[in-house]
Amino acid sequence: MGKLLRRMVWAAIAFWVVAIVATGGLAGKLGSAEKNDATTWLPKSAESTKVSELAGKFTGKDVYPAVVVYDRGGAVLSAADQDRARADIGRFAALPNVHGPVEGPVVSGDGQAIQVVVPITVGVKGISDTLPTVKSIRAMVAGSGMSVHVTGPAGYGADSADAFSGVNSTLLYVTIAIVVAILLVTYRSPVLWLLPLLCVGVALTVAQALIYLLAAHAGLTVNSDTEFLLTVLVFGAGTDYALLLTARYREELRRREDRYAAMATAIRRAGPAIAASAVTVALSLLCLVVADLNSTKSLGPVMATGVLVDFAVLTTLYPALLVLCGRWIFWPAAPRFGDPEPSGGRWMRTLTRLTVARPRRVWQLTAAALAVLALGLFGLHAAGLRPQDTFRTRPEAVAGEQVLVRHFPGGSGDPLQIIGPAAQGERLRALAAEVPGVVAVSAPATIDGLAYLEATAADATDSVAAFATVDRLRSALHSVPGAMVGGGSAVALDTLNSSRHDRNLVVPLVLSVVFLIMAILLRSLVAPAMMLATVVLSLAAALGVSAVAFGKLLGFHGADAAFPLWTFVFLVSLGIDYSIFLMARIREESTRHDATTATVIAVRTTSGTITAAGVVLAGTFAALLTLPLVFAAEIGFAVAFGVLLDAFVVRTILVPALAMDLGERLWWPRRRAKTPNARRELVSPGIPE
Incomplete structure (x- = not known):
């Protein structure tokens, strides 16, 4: 051997x-x-995905607009300023990856800003491929004497790619x-x-x-x-x-x-x-x-x-x-053959004695405390993040959008796209123009029996008001068979709706899978149900604390739509790990000890290791807080806090107290063995003094 x-x-x-x-x-x-284009994240059945594929016939495939905004801090721009913007158009058009005509210059109604829209083609990586071209545009306009920003979908894509670099x-x-x-x-x-x-x-x-x-x-x-x-x-x-x-x-x-x-x-x-x-x-x-x-x-x-x-x-x-x-x-500290078993730390021995004396009171108070922490869930706003809220810093695209919305309609540079039958082009235009929240509609263009129009929304892309405009526009065009609405706001709305659908579908499926695995491992129905209940309670507490921390401590404006589901999957699957290790050891010891003694031995022998494991896992996820992206920081904080809660509270206090209180009922329908385990050399000492 x-x-x-x-x-x-x-x-x-x-x-x-x-x-x-x-x-x-x-x-x-x-x-x-990598593919970082939001339209590739949506299913092919999504309306905005279908529009994106068909719109390529008119705008070119994989084209994203960069919106160049000129201003002088609230002063009216001169004719020379307009001439400078007009001259820049030719230079922008000569850049590699600029597809189609550059639109503009468009002077705002108050005369204080100019807008130029530069269409940029991207490659297999999606919108992050806009970075080189956007950098070139920003270099060109530097030193013009005006304040010039590059924003819009391409500007945000470039800033996001830049944030991810390194x-x-x-x-x-x-x-x-x-x-x-x-x-x-x-x-x-x-x-x-x-x-x-x-x-x-x-x-x-x-x-x-x-x-x-x-x-x-x-x-x-x-x-x-x-x-x-x-x-x-x-x-x-x-x-x-x-x-x-x-x-x-x-x-x-x-x-x-x-x-x-x-x-x-x-x-x-x-x-x-x-x-x-x-x-x-x-x-x-x-x-x-x-x-x-x-x-x-x-x-x-x-x-x-x-x-x-x-x-x-x-x-x-x-x-x-x-x-x-x-x-x-x-x-x-090399272990030697015959060394005595460690008895655990003083705080663990004290906690164990308290749990042994009043297990029911201990788990009830612990569960109540976690439930109080979970109340913060009512403040969790996971309806998606606006582009300017996705960064922990203030990139140029954010500054540019703030200038843009002060002088132009919020949807400028990222219009809603309408696709329908070519014969219904003018009707689509008339219907769209009557929709509240739509401030302008382009003339229809027709190719291959399809009509294509662009509608400018009054509100900024990804805003709640823009989502409402998309819903109204889709309802208004429903009377035209084959009519569909896409564009930036429609993609964001479809992403939010898909996230909600995924959450409702995946959550019960994950809980069922975890319960089944635990039932097979522990050969019990009560133990896995108890473990799952404690992990879900811990998850709710972690999300509640996270919701408060995001708004009060970290200053985040909401959470990504995918945040609740991703956090749920990570915390349920990872958080139950520590209960698995503890319960597996309790089950091993329960074949030769009563429920209380088996639990004490299991806690004593696993406490140090599980605590260290929890700190390691929490530390690795906490590393995400060093990234400049809000979504990464939110996932990192929530998972790190949830793991620590599982390691220090759920596994240390709640689960042992429940195991002691339930006793032999914990292993139902398994019956306790009548003879002690034959492996006598593995028997651990009893309850520490």
Whole structure:
């Protein structure tokens, strides 16, 4: 058996060396497969998606307008200023990737601003490809003597791409620094932290390569959001798996002299819980494939791939490296054969005694406190973020839009697009002109039996008022068969509606999947129901606190429409991990102890590791707060806070108290074994004094 174990160690190392050599070159190509165009996130059945495809016949495919706005801080512009804007049009038209005629100059009614619209073509990355052209336009107008800004869809796309430039490398370095710091404190070893970090790096590289292949050859949609979320998830989950396996291995090293036998036992005992955790997270994330939004749908396979690769690496390569290094890797606190079991910290012993004495009172008070925190949910406004609210800084596109809306209709530069039968073009124009919120409608253009019109809305794109205008316009044109409305505001409205549909569909599906996995793992119906209830309560509390923090502390103006669903999936799938590890240990100990003793032993033996794992996972998601994007910061704050709540409150107080109060009923319909477990060497000491 010893020789076989040694051969398996070297086989695992060889396998992953080959894997990293084979995939290393592909991982760096993931960024080239991103699609950051909002219309590619919507399903093909969405009305705005259909309009976008047909409008390409008239405006050119994949064309986004950059709106150049000139002003002098409220002063009336002179004839020379207008001549300067007119001269700029020729220079803009000569730029690469400018498609079609440049429109303008249009002088505002008050004479204080000029508007020029530059149509820019984009490539496979979508709207983020506008960055080079927008930079060129901004360089051209610098030093004109006027205040000139580039805004509109292309301006925002360029500023978003600029904000994302270097984000992944910055996030990677910040995440590594956080993980290293926490592992140094947790392990208290100057060398042990290198092994999990090395293995997580292998997992991230292999996962990125696999996802690139899926994006390039299987039609998987990948965007900037999913790429940076993949980084923090792989680091967080992978480090958690390493912590849990290391803790059980260290425990077995005190009971066995042969480190290979100790590792085999550690994997046999901790492996099922780690596997259940990985499967729970992966399947929960894969539930997102039923979503309408492609950006949400793709998140599932991307994140699930990262988690499963994490699991494969951390349960094969990591234990192989750990056992190969020997006990010295734990220096200066290397466990020796025959060392006594640690009794846990003083605060944990005090908390355990309180829970043992009054378990029902403890869980009732804890649940009530979480319910109070959840009240903040009433202040969560997740109806989408306006373009100017998506940044934590104030990019030029935001400044330009503020000038634009002061002097022009809010929808200028990003008109609503109307498609209908060519024979009904004039009727469509007349109907659209009568819709409240529409200030101008273009003459219809006809191609291939289709009519195309542009309607300028009075309100800014992505505003609630603009959404109402889209709804009214669609209702007014409903009498014309085949008539459809698209454009920026319509895309945003369809995205919001799809997000609501996805939330209502995915949430019950994820809860069902998690319950089923827990029932299989624990062979019980009561225990998984209890665990799921505690995680949902914890999720509500985390969202409630987040809603208050977003408005009162961080100054955010609402939340992205996808925020509640993405946070739900992350927190339910990741948050239940800690309850899985705790409940699996309670179940193991319950075969030879009463419910209270089994719970105390499980809490004592897992508390330090689960707390450290929670801090690591929270730290990796908190790294998202360093990014300049509101959506990333919101996800990072909510998931980090929720994970800490699960690790320090739900797993430490709520779940143990419920387990003690329920007693043997927790394992219904399983009956307690009448004979003690035969593995007497694994019996842990009883309740600590």
